[in-house]
Amino acid sequence: MRARLSALLLLTLGALAGCAGHELRGTGDLGVVIERASGSVQILDTSQRASLGKVAGLGDLSHASISYSRDARYAYVFGRDGGLTKVDLLTRRIVRRVIQGGTSIGGAISPDGKLVAVANYEPGGVKVFDANDLSLVADIPAVGADGTRSKVVGLVDAPGQRFVFSLFEAGEIWVADMREPRQPALRKFSGIGREPYDGMITSDGRHYAAGLFGEDGVALLDLWNLDAGVKRALVAFGRHGEKLPVYKMPHLEGWAATGSQIVLPAVGKHEVIIADQHDWQEVARVPVAGQAVFAVARPDGRQVWINFAYPDNGTVQVLDLPSRRIVQTLTPGKGVLHLEFSPRGEQVWLSLRDENRIEIYDPDTFARIGTLPAESPSGIFFTVRAHRIGL
């Protein structure tokens, strides 16, 4: 109870301080944490290691994610209830909010920052909005070659003013060229594998990989050479031993790409796979504490921090990439849902859903260097994402 009160007090003080001054400030050290149960977000400051205030009224935020405007001032929040909300980090107000679909799963912003795309489960498809006023620009229903409407997953932006995404039921990858925003030019790849559940693009913008739930391996598309089509990579992965149940689907977005190596989740295995980012060949497998959900590379690519699905979601492990060994196992508290590094990696922030707090660690010493109250926190997103392909 006392913790609750002081949390409230802190937030109120933060809000007051924000309103008081008109001093100019940048947004490069800011971020947002989703408070999934209360439909609110907090604006975070990684320099002060503090919350600057709360913005409420964003609807159902379970599984919510965020893309940033290219000036890193506005956060586009993609809610589960189909809500798309544009939040101003500086004034800490909602600029605009639309309910654009039934249930959505994530979104992306175009390379030129003018279009925001939302991936919908229900009705399955992608809707594209004007990043300025959130008016609808294009609607792309996800009807596969077999005629079925699919849930859309793994939506990312790609160089060439493109969006790339996958169709779960139909098993397809689509590339939408948005140079003519009202008339997206679609290139469709079918038969890519059963049940792509998420997708990611490498940080150089070249490869789009869709993780497959219905079979082993990933479906890989070289965006520099679409004519080569979709290939299967890492097929051997998962082809050994029994499949364990998956209590939460792993996320591929932000899966650790370090420049030369990439770390991927095994589905139904308590392992992560290290692959070569150029030829997508397996380099090593590392046993971990559970079904990995997020694996996030420290910006220097030396470590990868991993969290896990139920019932191992109180554990975080640190993989040292040079030695390919788990060098630290942390148990910060119950319900670790997400982790995010500060832009240069001197801090890592963890959301602890069931403890109603955020913890901040020093990734060199593994010491806890801060803690902040938050209501059922899930995703933490720092503005450094504004300038990264695929985030």
Place this chain on the structure above:
Amino acid sequence: MALIFGSASADSPRIDPERQHELVRLVRQDCGSCHGMQLHGGLGPALTPATLRDKPVESLVSTILHGRPDTPMPPWKSFLSEAEAAWIVDSLQRGFPDAR
């Protein structure tokens, strides 16, 4: 359908209140990662009274305990007893309680 509505809920499986609280949390949070925290659906279908009311209890309980092979629905039998799964199905069919 012999469902009894109202306060008595005489035929609902008996689960002590503390465990009920845990189960509500589990369903909203952990089942919610696929079915949505409001249970309106996501990767998995909606688990609302409207979608579940007319489905046979036994098969829903079995889905929860054993999962559905070849779909992402995992088996929960290592974490839930049959009575607990039955309580969840019963609660889902009536309208699931809030977490707080």
